[in-house]
Amino acid sequence: MHFKWNYEPPTPEEKLAAKELGDKLSISPILAQLLIKRGINTEYAAKKFFRPQLADLINPFLMKDMDIAVERLNDAMGRKERILVYGDYDxxxxxxxxxxxxxxxxxxxxxxxxxxxxxxxxYGVSKKGIDYAKETGVKLIIILDCGIKAIKEIDYAKSLGIDFIICDHHVPDETMPQAVAILNPKRHDDTFAYKNLCGCGVGFKFMQGWAKNNGIPFSNLIPLLDLCAVSIAADxxxxxxxxxxxxxxxxxQLNQNPSIGLKAIIDICGLNGREISMSDIVFKIGPRINASGRMENGKESVDLLIEKDYGVAIKKAKHIDEYNELRKDIDKQMTEDANTIVSKLENQKHHSSIVLYDENWKKGVIGIxxxxxxxxxxxxxxxxTKDGDFATGSARSVTGFDVYAAIKSCRDLLLNFGGHTYAAGLTLKWNDIPKFRQRFQSYVEEHIEPEQTEANINIDSHIDFKDITKKLHNDLKRFSPFGPECTKPVFCTLGVYDYGTSKVVGREQEHIKLELVDSKSSDVVNGIAFGQSASARYIKSKRSFDIVYTIEENVFKRNQIQLQIEDIRPEEIKEENKTEL
Structure with a gap:
């Protein structure tokens, strides 16, 4: 598959602004242009971006109900009440x-x-969980990453004399549960300046507020920031x-002094000795923490994350790693089954969405x-998939399309639903799936833009190989951490050639290890193109081609720059699509 390449060249005014900003910051105009694209136009704003300060965190008491939540927690401690910290299994x-x-x-x-x-x-607050709280004498439940729609469950808890403090980040309904306090920046009546906290982030703000109220130094919270980074990346x-x-x-914190539990996961992942990035969390650390809840019970992951003995932690990490291997096998088979269904449903190509169901699929893996x-x-x-008499499911979305809104439009068919723009969960009657599919697909057809259903790559800058220096790479690192709305910069170089030593690699010969040159310099640049071996024949033909890539450090050869090539475009395809560049 070849992507559609999107690129907007800088205007003369933008080029001049980039040169001026680059001179002030002692960085390449290429990178200064990237800052300007991110809305960072001044030396002051750039320094704030490159050196984020904990002192700039928002006052937690600007979040609605924070003062009530802190007061109720203080009251519980003063009365020596039993407290239960309750959370989602992801x-x-x-x-x-x-x-x-x-x-x-x-x-x-x-x-x-x-x-x-x-x-x-x-998902969420369960009667069983509330009954457990009652049996163990709990008077206050702090619920994290769920609870914003648990109206009946929290009413039941209230009837048993149990209070709730909700720390959630999912979109609430107009009517919210009768909790003592609801900390959620997405509340319609909350003016908190930042709306995109994850569930762990809301929990962190609660602890920040409680510590501030009780005269506990902020430095006591810093060792917990590694958990926040894992959550931000994985969510x-x-x-x-x-x-x-x-x-x-x-x-x-994760790189210098991780908690015992996370250190064990890092060692099991084979990340020890490497500088851990957000990408490592997404693809290595996060899936292992998730695997426990997907295959058995997420409590095992919490057991590991709070463990203080490394010997015990490594045993728990190995056990969770076994869950992850099992999860990968099931995930692969289910994906193959689902892909076969989509391929057979020829009419799917006429729809802008996909709705699939199978009563034998494992509930914990359908989101993947x-x-x-x-x-x-x-x-x-x-x-x-089937869950008793009901269907339970997960939804995922493409860039720019609000899948939560699409699901909400079918709410009269749903028993329960929740989530946010790009991910959501839902429950409905098994027999209502055909109606839901029709309604969901109609909503998507009406609201999605054609370009959102295409394979797109947004290019940040056109550069030549002579521009790829160690200084550029080191300065590029300062743009991290990367993630949504702060994506890793994507570059394009036109008219490159195989140096003569590129080759197909991988267990199934599916990747290409590249050694490339362009017409502007004699430097040989290394690259890796995962899953793109179909382009190998063209590359070896000595004809020129264009590439889109990110600039990485080779994890096997320290201090060596390597291009991670996202797409390869032969000369003739470029001619057909020249209006894109």
Whole structure:
């Protein structure tokens, strides 16, 4: 598959502004132009971007209900009430529970934590969880990364004399639960300046507020930032403003002094000795934390994340790694099954969305399958499986399309739903799936833009190989951490050639290891093109081609720059698509 390449060359005015900003910052105009594209136009703003400061975090008491939440927590501690920290079974929920539990446990011992079983209890607040709280004498539940729609469940808890403090980031309905306090920056009545916190981020702001109220130095919270960084990366929230500050310092903590539990995962992943990035979290650390909740019970992940003994932690990490290997096998088979269904449904190509269901698919893996299908077919996707008499499912979306709004439009067919722009969950009656599919697809057809269902690459800058220097690469690192709305810069070089030594590699000969030159310099540049071996024959023909890529450090050869090539365009395809560049 070849992508559509999108590029807007800088205007003369933008080039001049980039040169002036680059001179002030002692960086290449190429990178100064990237700052301007991100809305960073001054030396002061650039320095704030490159050096995020914890002192610039927003005052937690500007979040609605923060003062009430802190007061209720203080009251619980003063009365020696039993507190239960309760969270979702995904990475965001598990890290949030671990963060709040670890921090409060330093000051208060009458505290417990709970993660619902995905298969036995389902998503969010469960009656079983509330009954457990009642049986163990809990008077206050702090719920993280869920709860914003648990109206009936929280009413039930209230009838048992149990209060709730909700720390959530999912979109609320007009009517919210009768909790003592609801911390959620997406509340319609909340003026908190940053709306894109993850669930763990909301939990962190709560702990920041409680610490501030009780005269506890902020430095006591810094060791918990590694959990926040893991959550921000794994939950795919924008890495901007407040999240950027937290992720920047969280990555620093993760690399320099991670918690025992995360250190064990790092060692199991084979990341020891490497500088860990947001990408490493997304593809290595996050899936292992998730695997416990997908295959068995997420509580095992929290057990690991709060562990203080490395010997015990490494055993737990190995056990969770086994879950992850099992998850990968199931995920691969389910994705192949789903892909076969889509391929056979010829009429799917006439729809802008995909809705698939199979009663034998594993509930804990359908979200991953939905993500993979979205990446393959560039369409909002819902994957459902049977859960008793009901269908439960996960939805994933393409860039710029609000899948939560699409699902909300079918709410009269749904028993439960929740989520945000790019990911959502839903439950409905099994027999209502055909109606839901029709309604969902109609909504998508009406609201999606044609370009959102195409394979697009947005190019930040056209450069030549002579521009790729160690200084450029080092300065480029300062743009990290990368993530949504702060993506890794994508470059394009036109008219490159095989140096004569490029070759196909990989267990199934599916990748290309490239050694390339262009007409502007004699330097040989190394690159890797994953899954693009179909282009090898053309590359070896000595004809020129264009490439789109990111600039990386070779993990096997320190200090060596390597291009990670996202797409390869032969000369004749360029001619057909020359209006794109």
């Amino acid at each position: 990475v965001d929920g598990c890290t949030a529970v671990a963060l709040v539990y670890k921090f409060l446990q330093q000051f208060y011992s009458n505290i417990d934590y709970y993660i619902p079983d995905r298969y036995d209890e389902g 795919i929230v924008p890495v901007t403003d407040e999240n950027r500050i937290i992720a920047f310092h969280g990555l620093k 399958v939905a993500s993979r299908l979205t990446e393959m077919y560039f369409r909002p996707t819902v994957v459902l």
